[in-house]
Amino acid sequence: NAGVMQNPRHLVRRRGQEARLRCSPMKGHSHVYWYRQLPEEGLKFMVYLQKENIIDESGMPKERFSAEFPKEGPSILRIQQVVRGDSAAYFCASSPSGLNTEAFFGQGTRLTVV
Amino acid sequence: GNSVTQMEGPVTLSEEAFLTINCTYTATGYPSLFWYVQYPGEGLQLLLKATKADDKGSNKGFEATYRKETTSFHLEKGSVQVSDSAVYFCALVKDTDKLIFGTGTRLQVFP
Numbered sequence: 673n674a675g676v677m678q679n680p681r682h683l684v685r686r687r688g689q690e691a692r693l694r695c696s697p698m699k700g701h702s703h704v705y706w707y708r709q710l711p712e713e714g715l716k717f718m719v720y721l722q723k724e725n726i727i728d729e730s731g732m733p734k735e736r737f738s739a740e741f742p743k744e745g746p747s748i749l750r751i752q753q754v755v756r757g758d759s760a761a762y763f764c765a766s767s768p769s770g771l772n773t774e775a776f777f778g779q780g781t782r783l784t785v786v
Numbered sequence: 787g788n789s790v791t792q793m794e795g796p797v798t799l800s801e802e803a804f805l806t807i808n809c810t811y812t813a814t815g816y817p818s819l820f821w822y823v824q825y826p827g828e829g830l831q832l833l834l835k836a837t838k839a840d841d842k843g844s845n846k847g848f849e850a851t852y853r854k855e856t857t858s859f860h861l862e863k864g865s866v867q868v869s870d871s872a873v874y875f876c877a878l879v880k881d882t883d884k885l886i887f888g889t890g891t892r893l894q895v896f897p
Contacts, residue, residue: 676829705884714875714889715830728884763829765885775885777822777829 674698676766677746678778685785691751691758693781697766704747705775706732706739709761718762721747754785788813790876792888799895805863807891809850809876812857817878819843819852819859820885824873833861833874866895 677696685691697704702723707715717731721741732739736754741747751758761782765775793808811817818837822830834843839854848863859876876888 678829707885707887715885715887717884717886720884731884765830774832774835777831779829 676764676776676778678762678764678781680781681779683781683783685754685783687755687785688753691754691783693749693751693762693764693783694746695749695764695766695778696746697764698776701766701768701776703767703770704741705765705767706747706749707763707765709763709780711760715763718749751783754783756785759783759785788817788878788880788886790878790886790888792874792876792891795873795890795892797891797893799866799893801868801895801897802865803895805861805866805870805893807861807874807876807893809859809861809888810857811859811876811878813878813880815880816854817880819850820877820879821848821850821859821861822875822877822887824875824890826872830875866893868895868897871895 679694704721706718709715719732719739720728724743736752738750761780763780764778767775789812791810820835821833823833824830834845836843836852842851850859850861871894873890873892875890877885
């Protein structure tokens with residue numbers, strides 16, 4: 673059973689471009705969480721999704737950021753018109769049914785905006 | 787709201803020294819508590835957890851006890867190794883089912 677797969681591992685974008693980050697949860701997991709880690713800081717919650725539904729997006733900026741978890745395929749975190757401040761590591765976690773069980777994290781996507 | 791506070795790092799120790807990383811939390815009721823570890827360039831790995839008061843989580847020589855009276859979940863290890871060098875995150879989960887993390891504590895162990 674493969675772990676949580678994120679790709680790409682590293683992504684470089686110029687200011688104004690779009691960034692798409694992908695997360696394939698572990699097999700059998702229907703809950704996906706996205707977190708952002710700024711340099712030398714902790715992880716900040718962004719969004720919680722179940723298949724085809726956004727459950728909690730309280731941590732996601734209102735503009736330029738969106739997330740989806742379609743019925744088929746990976747979860748996508750999309751950042752439009754990236755700015756330098758978006759440079760961070762973005763981590764995805766999945767769990768079978770709520771985080772009181774256990775969350776498994778991917779290795780992250782490190783986004784650099786130049 | 788719910789929150790986690792960790793001691794600031796870095797914590798610098800010699801090999802075989804005793805480790806304590808303090809963690810306290812603020813939450814109503816009884817959250818579940820976790821310690822995650824992040825090695826350089828990697829994602830987070832669950833180190834240990836405790837789901838109710840007085841539970842002790844343990845793994846790889848690390849321990850932490852859920853103390854409701856002091857709202858704490860301090861991480862301890864009796865004898866650290868160079869390979870333990872990493873960033874350690876304390877976290878909690880409460881009703882909303884999202885992990886809330888502390889800011890992380892970097893541990894550096896020297897031979």
